[in-house]
Each structure stands twice: as C-alpha cells, then as structure tokens.
C-alpha cells in the first residue's frame with residue numbers, strides 16, 4: 221500500500237509542477253500585457269485614477285480626434301461666439317479650463333480685457349480678433365474676462381459687436397466671494413511685503429459698523445445690479461448662469477449644462493476631470509499623454525478668518541439683493 225502511494229505521488233508530482241510552472245508564466249505574461257497596453261504615458265502621475273479610466277479616455281480621445289479632423293486652412297482667427305463675463309473670484313478660470321476639454325471649444329489663454337479697457341478697445345475689432353486662437357468651422361471661440369461683469373460700458377460694446385452672442389456668468393455665494401476677493405488682496409500685498417488694511421476697516425462703516433455698500437468687493441457681489449444691466453440689452457435666453465459653488469463640487473454637471481446652452485454635443489469626457497484629494501479640487505487631464513493639471517495655487521487659497529458675526533451680517537445684507545436677482549432670472553440659488 222505504502223509502495224503504491226509513493227509510486228502514485230512520483231507519477232503525479234512531475235506533471236503537476238509542470239502545470240504550475242506554465243500557470244505562473246501565463247499569469248506573468250497577462251500582467252505584463254496589461255501594464256504595457258495601459259501603462260504608456262503618465263500612469264504614475266494619475267494617482268487618483270484607475271487604468272480602466274485611462275483606457276476609456278484613450279479610446280474616446282481617438283474617436284474624438286478622428287471626428288474633428290480639419291484642413292488647417294479652414295482654421296482662422298474668429299471673434300468669440302460666447303463670452304464668460306465674470307464674476308471675479310467665482311471660478312471663471314476653472315470654468316474656461318474645463319470647457320477647453322471640449323474639442324469644439326477654443327479660447328485664448330489670457331484675459332483680453334477688450335471691452336472693459338478703453339485703450340484696448342480703441343485698437344479695434346481686428347486687434348481683438350487676432351487675440352483669439354485660430355478656430356475651425358465647427359468650433360466656438362470663448363473669451364473670458366471677469367471685469368466685463370461690472371464694467372458699465374462692456375454690455376453695449378459687446379452688443380454692438382454681436383447682438384446674438386452667447387454670454388456666460390458664473391456666480392457663487394456673495395459673502396464667500398467677498399472673502400475670497402479680500403483674501404486675494406491680502407495675498408497680493410503679502411507678495412510685495414506689504415500688509416492689507418484689516419477687513420473690517422474696508423468692509424464696515426467706521427461709525428455705524430454696518431456693511432459698507434461702497435466697498436468694491438461688496439459691490440461686485442450685489443449681483444442683481446450687474447445682471448440687470450446685461451439684461452437691458454440681452455435677452456435672458458442668451459445668458460447662462462453657472463452655479464460657481466456647484467462647479468467646485470460637481471464640475472461635470474455645470475459643463476453639461478453649458479454644452480446644452482451652446483448646442484454642442486456632450487463631448488467633455490468625464491474621465492478627464494477627476495478629484496485631486498491633495499489639492500481638494502477637481503483637476504483635469506487635457507490629453508491622453510499629457511500630465512494631470514490643477515489650477516495654480518492662487519486658486520483655492522485658504523480664506524482669511526472672518527468672524528461669524530460679520531459673516532452673518534453680510535449674509536443678511538445680501539439677502540434682498542439675492543431675492544431681486546432670483547426674481548430677475550427666474551431661478552434661485554441656495555445661498556443662506
């Protein structure tokens with residue numbers, strides 16, 4: 221019996237180890253193939269994403285590239301078909317960068333300040349057109365200058381250029397916007413080794429302690445006043461308002477609404493927008509081989525500390541302005 225068992229073990233052990241060996245080789249090859257086919261490019265950079273996401277992105281990019289191929293001579297400098305008018309510190313940069321992920325959206329890298337700046341405006345529309353990157357026939361050029369939002373002269377100048385142009389405004393909680401604005405002023409002062417005046421000195425009336433309505437940052441957040449000026453010339457259907465607070469937490473939702481507004485197909489690939497936990501914001505990957513890109517450190521700064529008492533005074537101050545805005549645009553925001 222013992223001898224029989226030993227003979228059986230001997231005869232089985234050899235084929236079993238051979239099978240095991242082959243399995244290990246196959247497994248190794250399978251693993252290597254996976255790494256090679258999805259591993260090209262900056263996989264190591266994409267800490268927040270899986271290989272599956274990258275594969276989808278590569279496939280979609282390929283299809284999109286084929287669909288939007290153009291003869292170079294058709295692509296020329298064109299005036300914008302849409303302008304992001306502001307408001308400052310509401311997420312205008314993030315918005316345009318996300319929109320540029322769409323193959324049919326093209327935009328200059330810098331703010332042009334054409335309609336809000338008399339010196340630039342005097343240079344004429346040809347100067348402005350040249351500032352736009354070349355766009356192909358199925359593309360729309362979008363320019364963004366947050367200053368237009370508050371500039372009294374910009375709506376009529378834009379209207380004169382193109383009365384059917386599409387406009388995008390982005391708004392966020394008005395008090396948060398004021399604090400973000402003041403935080404930026406402090407950071408700019410600090411960079412020059414200077415100190416900014418205390419927030420209270422700028423934002424509150426020295427005698428009464430009430431909100432100072434003449435403080436520029438407060439004025440910008442009185443959205444009703446500015447939007448009303450735009451709507452004197454442009455119909456509401458031509459103005460899309462982005463929820464800047466939602467853009468921070470759900471950028472794709474806001475981008476989809478803009479694709480609809482601009483009558484573009486939904487082609488911003490969800491895999492190209494992802495949350496970067498180190499930055500605490502959504503970042504993007506602009507091309508299949510490009511690295512991940514987050515906005516600069518001047519976006520998403522830690523806000524200066526403003527007391528609860530002053531914050532609630534601001535919230536109360538903005539309430540009637542917000543209500544007037546809701547009535548004007550037929551839509552509410554969840555600003556408390």
Ligand SMILES: Nc1ncnc2c1ncn2[C@@H]1O[C@H](COP(=O)(O)OS(=O)(=O)O)[C@@H](OP(=O)(O)O)[C@H]1O
Nearest residue numbers: 308309310311312313314400501502515519520521
């Ligand atoms: N994805 C992403 N990454 C970084 N920052 C983001 C993003 N989405 C929205 N935001 C918010 O954008 C705010 C800055 O707004 P703007 O770009 O309009 O500022 S500026 O007026 O052009 O200086 C900035 O405001 P602060 O947080 O107050 O700095 C951000 O909150």
